[in-house]
Amino acid sequence: MNRPPRFALLCTALLVASLAAPLAAARPPPRPLCDGCGDSFAETAAGHGVDLSVERSTATVRIHRNGSATWVVRNRVVESEATARLRGNATLRESIADRAMWDTELRSSNVSEVGVVTARYREAGFAERSVGGTLRSGAFTEGYGYRNLAGLGADELTVVAPDGMRVGWSTPGATVSNDGRRMRLTEFTDAHEGRFVTFVPEDGAFGAALSPLAVAEKLGPITALNVGVFVGLPTAFFATLVGGVAGAVSWLSTRKGRFERVENYAGVGLVAVGVLAAAHPLFPVTVLGIGGFDAPVFGIGVGLAAVGVTLSTTAVRERATFRTVLAGAALATCLAAAAAIGGAALFGAHGVTTALLSSLPFVVPAFALLPAGYAVGRGNRRLGIATLAFALPVMSWSPLTAPVAGMALLLVLLAGVYAVAIALLGAPLLLVGASLASGGRDGGAPPSEPRDDSTAAS
Template sequence: MTRALHLVACALVVSSLFAVVAPGSAAPPPRPLCDACGESFEETAEAHDLSVAVERSTATVSVARNGTATWVVRNRLADAGSAATLREDDALRTEIAERAMWDAEFVGANVSERVLTLRYREPEFAEESVGGTLRSGEFTDAYGYRNLHGLGADRLVVVAPEEMVIGKPVGGATVSEDGRRMVLTSFEERGFVTFVPRASAFGPLLSLLAVGTLVAPRVGGTLVVALFPTALFGLLVGVVGAFASRSPRLTARVGESAGIVLVAGGLVLTGGALVAGGGLSLLGGSAAPLFGVGATAVVFGALLRRPDLRARATYRRLVAVGAVGVALAAGTTLAGALAFDQLTYSLLSSLPPLVAVFALFPAGYAFGRGNRRLGVATAAVGFALSALPFASLLSPTRGVGPFAVALLAAYVGVLAGVGTPLLVVGASLAESPGGDAGAPPDGDRPAAAME
């Protein structure tokens, strides 16, 4: 038994190290829609040792028929001294202006009194689509390596090309009566913008088609990202669960010491998470979820040392216990992250997989009762729920390549490995005296063996 506990502990450590470096959500630093406006411009100037304060910032974006946009940004400066510095120092003015709008080509800049006017050219602001329409993804994070945060300007105006009107504006924008100008004073909603021919009687339909023809082909990629790992997770859990259900000696031995197994594994996880969070900068705050899982495993293990609780285990009760485990692990994780000052977006994005891990507790019980279909379904539903916060058909992926598939497969394998002790312990509880038919057999084992 000591050797078995050592093997479980080693497996948990290895799985934990892989889990904390599993694929996560990464994003570039947030930036406003207009980089050269307002506070963003102030930060750029500060990086060049010039302190400026922008009283008011406006931007006008004029779109040409080929999709190229010309930006005209006007920043009214509060200090006449900084305005004079920019007016007299051409090199400094040009250097700051070129850095201010990183994704557009700098054209020119000049200062009149206290107003700094910046001009840029953006060749791919919009692209041609069906029926002579133009479609712009400038106002959405879905397509491209972007992380938009705010408008930047106090007022931003988008002017449609000649003989065209705004077909689909951004939510919250105001469109002029002639349809050529879209005005934004805040940027709360993301979305595509379309420009349609003024003479067309099917403007709304053309806008719908322009966006649909871009989104539809990529929805398949999103479905692959969502369905492939879910199916793979169910397959891996099915293999392990089938092995456990066909190894009565293994489940019987684990059942006798289920509490000890979970306590030992939990201590390994909490200790490893503390070491990683305190000393290994490579792992950083992403190790905190292991602390929550370990602490929860210790609590469950202590409770399962009582024979009367093991005897009262049912599928439905373990589903509830799994939900409590997710809440407890998440709460402990957040507490640990606050204690070590590691509460980050990366850490928060690592919490949903806890659902998949603790779903293996009732899944294991279903396997132990001989109901493999329910066991696989429980694991698959748990994984799907854990992936739900990251899946959106409105923000589809650009594509799923072999490397992405390999990363997904590795992530699924590690997640299944981390939850395997819960799966095996759950299966062992089904062998305890008093287990009911909460997970009825599906014919994989004789009915008499289930009772």
């Protein structure tokens, strides 16, 4: 009985791996923000047969009003035979400088008497014009700049605003001068990455509002597209699946009456399923544990068992209303989340991690199918509760503001697999909720609608 599900999971894992492999291979090699600075410059020189060591490296990026930038890179090289070669061989020096700094045009290079190699570059598209004469640069982001940034490269990098302009938004960790004309960075890590840099008119009356408007102009269309692709499509798929299950449950109610058997054995059945899920990490062979799912599965099991114990009491089932079922589902979700966090200490080698916390919202849609089933049992086929509960965690997981065209297929596939899993695993809760509606009170139930099995669930 266990072999088909595990075989399906294995096939899914292989499919995901096959899609992810070419994407990973297509990712460009890591390089610093200033790849003509420091160790990166020394590595390029070594590739040309010049062995040198850089003591200190600085870069000044002067922005122009048309969005282009002039880079002045200074590498202080330890005096050696290599320094003399660079000073005396302009062709070799320019070849190294040109190769070291990608996506720019080398304008000139020289070596001073004290061993400072200075190279000047022009970058045509460092920034782009936006609303109100603002300039917006994505050079400090992986999403809109270089795709695989790895550090600053230089010991110090200074960005100078165009004449008549000042820095609006700076990158995290940067120091902005008192007059707002210069932005200075001495390191660049993941904590500093991810924010657009803007330059606004120096004497503008609405300078504070121009930066968010400029960024919104860039991100707005991309966010709308990503929401539609990464959230809208999987959510519509999930709504269709659950709508089909709800239609089957609705048809069953007309053929089998009041779900007497489901109602009487709902508590015992959910307790059994919950115990199996909670005990899953203790199994000798665990498939779900590969991706670190042991703690969330344990939490869901505890939540299901708690719901089952509660529904084992006849008086609870008879007094069920839409509000009490909704409140019970919310409490079960919170209990599942708390149990997952507690279970992380038992099953997770790394304890409570960001990955675990980010996975907790994905337990919500399963328990949301309980009140959704109650609504179905009352003749209301609108499944907005379950659909919203599915859409919110998917939205929190989706890259809403990043241009990730290459990852679209993989992400949508993963969300689709998640939709199928929740629809299948949550079907019993939907059925139990409908059985509670058949025997519970009318008070607090959503407005009933005449049953029309031909009406599609939204």
